[in-house]
Amino acid sequence: MKRRQSTSVPCCRERFMELAFYIAGAVAVISTVLMLTRLNVVHALLYLIVSLLGVAVVFYALGAPFVAALEVIIYAGAIMVLFVFVVMMLNLGAPAAKMEKQWLKPGIWTGPVLLAAILIVEVVYFVRRGAPGMSSGAIDPKQVGMALFGPYLIGVELASMLLLAGLVGAYHLGYRKPEKVEIQHDADTHERRVAAGGDLVLAGTDQPARTP
Amino acid sequence: MLLAGILFSLGLTSLLVRRNLIFVLMSLEVMLNAAGLAFVVAGSRWHQADGQVVFLFILAMAAAEVCVGLALVLEIYRRCKSLDVDGLSEMRG
């Protein structure tokens, strides 16, 4: 990465940024590698969080403080926490760890590593050809906000709809019906079953369900 | 950029290797993160806010995906009592 022509005195800030970049990058990579090879899910999750934090620092070093903050708050903060919740709910424990050991035989790694290596080679080639420069200017959150409300307004709306869809989907998938009344084989079975079906409001109460 | 590439490859590798569903989702997150990193780098190169905007979208998408994905994981666990990805091969040829 070429250094941009700035003042003759090497800027402390820039060098610091560079150093921060490299260190954070290394941390991110190492912790990702560690994450991949863990047997325990929770351990892996924690390593992932570390990796994300490292990437956040990288963002900051690249001059995108808004995104760095976003990464920490949303990605590492919300999404990973969600992961942790679910893992805890699943309560996997020791048998799962043993199974993981069984599954992760060394031979398995060869194919994907090969594939990834080719990909990295291509990326390197691409990067070398592109010759990007390391810019030092930070981009304000204000700028980002202007962009969001300006040309990318539609994207924002769509993103919000996407989130709504995700919400509804998750709710529906996670929905569990309450215990059914025993089905009796007579004429009013249909109403019975319908009645025994999901009536959220009165589920859990001891009042009979209202017929819809 | 190189970092993004490396992270992406690592995510891809782990996606292909691990059989536990949760790990698969996690590696997916890693890949998304790497892609976002690439975008931000590009935006920062050209001194535009666009990269970060795109990263925001990616983030939103990742959140939605995690939601639904984890709900599915719960459902699968309820049905198959295991989180083996290879066991979910009912749509076989």
Place this chain on the structure above:
Amino acid sequence: MIRWLWLIPALPFASALVLMLFGSRFSRKAIAALGVGSIGLSALITILVAIDFFASPPAGGAYTQLLWTWISVAGFTPQIGFYLDALSLVMVLVVTFVGFLIHIYSAEFMIEDEGYSRFFAYMNLFVASMLTLLLANNLLLLYLGWEGVGLCSYLLIGFWYRDPANGRAARKAFIATRVGDTAMSVGLFLLFTQLGTLEIQDLMHRASEQWPSGSTYAVIAALLLLGGAVGKSAQLPLQVWLPDAMAGPTPTSALLHAATMVTAGVYLIARTHVLFSLAPTAQFTVAIVGASTMLLAGFSALTQYDIKRVLAYSTVSQIGYMFLALGVGAWQAAIFHFVTHACFKALLFLGAGVIINALDDEHSIFKMGGLREELPVAFWTFLIAGCSLAGLPLITAGFFSKDLIIWEAWSAQQGHPALWIAGMIGALLTSLYIFRVIFRVFFGPLGIPVTKRPGYAMTIPLLVLAFFSIVAGYLKVPLLGFLSSALPATIESHTGGLTEIGSEAVAALLFAIGLYFAYLFHLQKRSLADALMANPVARVLHEWWFADWGFDWIYDKAFVQPYIWAAQVNKTDFIDTFYTGVAWLTQLFYRGLSRTETGRVRWYAAAMAAGSVLFVAMVLFK
């Protein structure tokens, strides 16, 4: 009346069609009436046409009736046309008349058979094809009739199709004649490409104008036509099918394989005699073929025990005589012999049919005996025919015709003493084998008792034919004179040392010698015959001649076995593998691709990753 010429082949053809389509619905009487009646009507019209022909002979000695143009393409316009001259008139008369008699005979002979209408349909179709062949004015129409008779021969030999041996015999006949037909068609191609027409008279003119005597084209064309004639007339080397063709019903053997179809080759050569005159080599080959076949068949006939097979070899031998006559340029003599041969050979076959029928389908002469008193009509007619065949002097027709040929073999311009000697030996053999049959079958102690006696329908034709076997000989001079308008007279060159009477005397002597030996071996002291068989040399000769001089064996080893082997090798039809190979390849791909549908997410993800890596590489390193 001569304009009714076209009815002669048309009537049997129409009746054949009707019988084929509706025959199963008619009663036996109706079928017989239709089948026999059509031939009878045809014969009647032939006689009327003949009267008209004699009374007012058409210009140039020939009458042509063109019906329509068959094909018209690029200057090649063969027509459906009938050409009537002395030669074809004689042959048509014989075919219709003898055919009529045989049809009457078969109306009773085949009465119990379930394929009654089928039989008459085939026989009528055969007569129609034969008449087309004889009356055709161009070689293509003649070839049509040629193929038609070949087809009917196949159908009729394999008439009792339920027995696979009959089917094999029919197949053998068809394939052998096919070989000849192919040679003939190549000859036709050659003639057409060189001379530009297939119309016979035109062809002969052009050939004599364009080709000098002995030119290669003429020789090759003549040899090819000879090939066709050899196939159809069962001469060397294609004579193997005729003995096996006896698997068909006896009237068929009488009509096709004695009197008419096998003489189609003789007719062909006589028709195209100009061509043969232009190619002396080919003509000599005809004579050689005739002479050798005559001897070969004669020896084989001497060893057979099936009465029909004896007669079959006898037919082959007699046609050898006709070929010999054609070969030395005695065209008229050949046709004369054809006329007489048709009479007595048909009679011999019909008589054999009576015997076989009477003895409940027994064919072996060694099991028969003493039928002289049991079947008197059959005996006397058979005797007359046999004498005619052997050439009993002066009172039988065969004497006149056969001796004429033998004499011409000596005296004609292209004759040769060796051919004369061959003819004489042939006469001796003829006498021997036919009297062997007569003495074995009719004389001596009674063999198998008679169970059925023939009715009128079977006896009257015998009597009529017997009459003609005697009388036809006296027609020699007028017949030859009549034929001279169509066929050139034989050029006699050297008589040196022998007169015609002398030749006939020698023939008569040989006849008597043959008669005596047959009498000796087969009637008086039959033990002599058994003693002869005990002799190892005689036994070997007997076996060899019995098996038709090994021709069947040769053909089997040389052609049949390799063909069957090749067919077995190709049983999986390797050319088909090109097509099945495509299918197999597709299935291979299918199986391979269906393995990629594992349903496993990781596998799909890997596939996607690999694909995208490849894609990126392609884009980057373009």
